[in-house]
Amino acid sequence: MKKHLITGLLIWVPLVITVWVLHTVINTLDQSLLLIPSQWHPDTLLGFHVWGLGTALAFLAVLVTGMIASNLLGQRLVRLWEHALGRIPVVRQIYTSVKQVSDTLLGPSGQAFRKAVLVEYPRQGSWTIAFVTGHPSGELQCHLPDDMVNVYVPTTPNPTSGFFLMMPRSAMRELEMPVDAALKHIISMGSLANDDSGSGAHPSGTDGVTTQPTTTT
Template identity: 60%
Template sequence: MRKYFITGLLILVPLAITLWVLHAIISTMDQSLLLLPVQWRPEAVFGFKIPGLGTILTLLIIFFTGLLTQNFIGNYVVKIWEALLNRIPIVNSIYSSVKQVSDTLFSSSGNAFRKAVLVQYPRQGSWTIGFLTGVPGGDVVQHLNGDYVSIYVPTTPNPTSGFFLMVPKADAIELDMSVDAALKYIVSMGVVAPEATVTEKTQ
C-alpha cells in the first residue's frame, strides 16, 4: 500500500508543481487584459473569462515592441522615452538600474549567467554551484588585490533568491555544465545530477 502511495506521489507532485507554476505565470500575464477597454475584454464579448488570452496578448506586445524598436524611428522613440524617464527623480535611478541588469542578463553579447562555476561557500571545504555574472567594478576594485570575479549563488530549491559574492578568480572553478543543467541540479537539491561529460566517462 505504501509503495503505491509513494509511486503516486512521485508522479503527481511534479505535475502539480508544474501546473501551479504555469498557472501563476499565466495568471500574471493575463493581467495585460486590463489594458483593454472594458467592452473589449473577454467577459464583455463572450460573457466569461478565457485563461491564457492575456498571455497571448502579452507575448504579442513584447514581440511587436521588439519589432518596432529595430528600425530607425522606433529606436529614436525609445531614446526619447529613456531620456524622459532619466529626468524624473527616483524613477531614473530605478529604471537605469533595472535596465542595466536586464541588458546584462538578456543580451546575447553579455556574459552574465553564461557559465556555471564551483566555489567554496559558506566556508572552506563546503562547495556549491554559482553563476558567473561579471567582474567587480567601481570603487570595489580599489579594495581587492588580484583578479576577482562576481558570482551569484542561488538558494535551494528557490533559485530566484541567493547571494552575491566576489571571490578570487582562481577560487572559482568553471564547470563543463550548461546553465540549465546547473539550475536543474540546484532546484532538485542535488537529486537530479547532470550527465557526465565524455572526458569524465573516459577517466
C-alpha cells in the first residue's frame, strides 16, 4: 500500500501543482480586464465570462509594446516616458531601481545568470553551484582587486533566495552546463542526473574550467 501511495503521489503532485500555478497566473492576468471601461468590457459585450481572455490581451499588449518600442519613434517615446517618471520624487526611485534590475536580468546585453560556475562555499573544500551576475562597479571597484566577479549562490530547493558574493575569477570554475540544467540540479538537491552538461569536465580537469583556486589570507 505504501508503494502504491507513493507512486500515486508522484503522478498527482506535479500535475496538481502545475494546474494550480497556471490557474493562479491566468486569474491574476485576467484582472487586466478591469482596466477596460465597463461598456467595452468583454463580459458585457459577450454576455458571459471568457476565462483566460485577460491573459491573451495582456500578452498581446506586451507584444505590441515591444514591437512599438523597437523602432526609432518608439524608443523616443520610451525615453520621454522615463524622463517624465524621473521627475516624480517617489516614483523615480522605485521605477529606476526596478528598471535597473529588469534590464540586468532580462535585457539582451545583461550578463546576469548567463553562466553557471563552481565556487568553494561555505568553506574551503565544499563546492556549490553559483551564477555569474556581473562585475563590481563604482566605489566597490575602487576597494577591490582587479578581476573580481559578482556571483549569486542560490539555496536549495528554493533558488530564489541565496547569497551575493564578490570573489576573484581564479577562485571559481566555469561550467559548460546550461543555466536551466544548473537550476534543475539545485532544485533537486543534486538528485537529478545531469547528462547534458556540455563537456562533462571533472572539477579536477582543465577542459572548460579555470585553474585550481588558491587560498589567500
